[in-house]
Amino acid sequence: MSHAHPQSLFVLGCSHHETPLEVRERFTLSPERIPALLQALQQCSNLSESLVLATCNRFEIYAHARNEKALPDIREILCQTLEVETALLNAHAYRLQNLNAIQHAFSLAAGLDSQILGETEILGQMKQALAIAQEFENTGPVLNRLFEKSFQSAKIVRTQTGIDKGQISIGNIAADLAKRIFGKLHKNRVLLIGSGEVGQRTAQALKNRGVHDLTVSNRTAENAQALAQTLEARELPFQELTQSLHQFDTIISSTAAPGHILSREDFQTAQRTRPARPFFLIDLAMPRDLDPALDSLENCYLYNLDDLAAIANENLARRSDECQPARTLLNTQAWQLWLQLRRRALMPAD
Template sequence: MGDSLKSLFVLGSSHNEAPLEVRERLALSGEKLAQLQRTLLEDSAIRECLVVNTCNRLEIYGLANPGEKTEETVRNYLCQAQGVSRELLDEHSFWHTNLDVLQHALEVSAGLDSQMVGETEILGQMKEAYAQAKAAKATGTVLNRLFEKSFQAAKSARTQTGITRGQVSIGNVAVDLASRIFGNLDKSRVLLLGSGEVGEKTAQALKSRGVADISVSSRTYENAHRLAHELKGAAIDFDDFIEQLYHFDIVIGSTAAPGTLLSKEVVRTAIRSRPDQPFFLIDLAMPRDIDPKVEDLENVYLYNLDDLSKIANENLAARQSEIERARDILKGHAWNLWLQLRRRELMRGI
């Protein structure tokens, strides 16, 4: 039984291990994620697997046959999928097994391992990753129980502690920055690129502070139209947004595009048509939608996920005691789950 438990693993890379430029090289698109999951399952050494891919983390959870040297296998599969070197991956990743996997999964679900500590979006992302893996029959008894219990533990940590008290969202940080740049926001025009959850919430935050003119552009026009309707704005065809860029004061990049959408030259052209007017760019995408070199342009303000999270975590010290209380609660849940896995012999015969 003990040997079987050692076959539970997670390979991961997040904001804790990797800078933004490395995270975007490891980020998996939808099809690449599904293909990697299939490749792992086709390996006779791996019994179950589940891939979590968000703005700030890539994690591969799995259950292998006892005695297999799984780490080398999984690391190599990821390198092949993303075309990155082993040296890069090894330098910016972690590998956990057995009880450490349980503790890590619970802390991730509760938002304790998030770039913005205490945020709630990660729980929904974990649930979505679990649902997709389960539907693909990639998970089994062990990972099913691990993820279902992690969701329960996350709820306990949130309700029994104050880890979310005073927590500031990406959207609220963006709104405060926009207010500093433009003052009153009721005349500001916003363009949202993509229809992702974080981008949508940021647009909603701007709307709540007076922005009335919000346009949405997405590769899938139906998604843009749906979200624009919810925001009481307009949808723009994805092929046309660059030509209309100069009309907007605030641009939010939140697509799943594989590369840059707004180059320095594209932004330079846009600001020439709006002289002396500030241009606020918020890049929430992974990989990034906006070339970081646009920061060199006068009157252009660019903030990415790392920038916004750093501002949001300025009050982290005040919440530190609650964070430690939450971590202790999760340790108890992780240990109970560990004992359940052993007692019920969920891994027997693996």
Template structure:
């Protein structure tokens, strides 16, 4: 498409709300598959611009297309490419057009459409999607402007609100609580009990927090040694856990042992050797790895899963309270984009509408004899001009960008200005 005359912003997507895990897996794209998909979409002429956002929770195709059937054509394209039945894709898909497609992307970039409200990783994924599209040559004037605007909105949300400040994951909350006790964890020693999935996840979190001295103990020593070698930690024998306590500032239990591993007497002994210096215990296991009674020891800070869930629930409430301010920012930035996009579309739509009226005028005049036709033409021209004047004026002067786009879409639909 060489100009913006028939430019129509559309979104075809699948996410965790409407698509099952197996469907999302089938339509999740690697980076190279995104590049291939963009090349195919443009090569088939389905869109003139395209950006694909693909994560574990969503696959969304943004495009600038001609005509009314582009959404259905995109569904058939994905069906053929990924080997999924069209009706399966159709049931799980959602579509957005014009202002609503743009608004959806802004909400995605801000973390409002994520499973974890306000999560920040998705902003980087939106930025990466634009980068890939630019490399492929599939992002041009409209989508480049749209995605740049969405990224800018997402950055503002991060800096001007606290929607991403309070962690929601148990591991992140544990690290934050430990930071509150010690100020920072970089110089602290962390003893991790267990090398399974939960232990591995927590190990990554503390390393990201700057911890340099991480010790791992596991009943099966090979598991502790394997994890330690992968992440640059130190494996210690399971039977020495009690002897490791005096040197440990943070102790994390993740084994779900039938009996507690760390008992109150062990902690009392460790605190005497530490001369009362603070210890932080985080019990992520069920049944607990750490005796609940350690909470009664002076300068010992201990949290179990119930306590962490309470913090997580409060953090979720804090994030929800930030949503109105986030939406204000998004609507402000969205309005700027829609104003630009609307101005891009008003003149072509008005031109097409004028052309349509003139076609009708000419067809009707052709029914008249030549002499009468020339006599009536000035009157017909005047009627066309008067009929068009007010709609054109209203379209051009509409100050609400979203309403302007909606009216442009309505005009193009009502007067059949788009090709089939």
């Protein structure tokens, strides 16, 4: 790490890359406590600008320093606010300066530094962090420009590379597959069997993509009722399941039943009333709820947990392949910003 130059931009923080979970827990700052930290940083005479980014995977302070005393001041404020020892902070915190700090912010906004590569949630969190810092008047020309350019670069990277292509969550993969089978999902009739968490998330992902007609069925009536309320869905008595199959297009099964709850014959009967309409069957249960022989049925598309996980892994591998082109693009953008800031005499020429 290089020494902080007078009037330099730097980022001090810790993330899931280097810091174990039990340490990160100690650096956690609830949203209510961020304003107090921002105010403390604002009162520091050695800092001209500051911003706090606190997510579940990272805690970072972006700052523009007036002189070399800024860094010890920030460490002291941070240790007081988080109630942690200076030694712990020094052991786990990283510090990046000037061009490296810009490259880090750009990578972060593009999702390259995220636990789930290419995810877009971090962009929203960065925008929120900027908005809060601006509200407290902690930011100025350097940090405002840094973050705005980060957002623009993230957009460029997402457009020009495949860094965010291909879903990697089970729910979104299932929703993508449903679109490949049915096209628009607003008329899709979805049945959720059981109350497994992954099943609920998959149903929610389908609702987010336009599904209006959701029905839940559970062996325990109370669970079905609670689930129906949570997902704003209709209820179907479990004993009527087999004879009602023809009413649904997508069936998500996520029960704790020891064996198959629906057989090939059940669907063959259901298909007779709707031979041209496909069935999309998502088996998220372990052991499996749906007879694997269903896959051989014409117009029946069966996906189990392994199938969905294989797609997620493949998409993740493709995203990793896009990492290097994305970094090259971001480094060029970061270099342009660095030159701009230097031209405006806001940054040191070291």
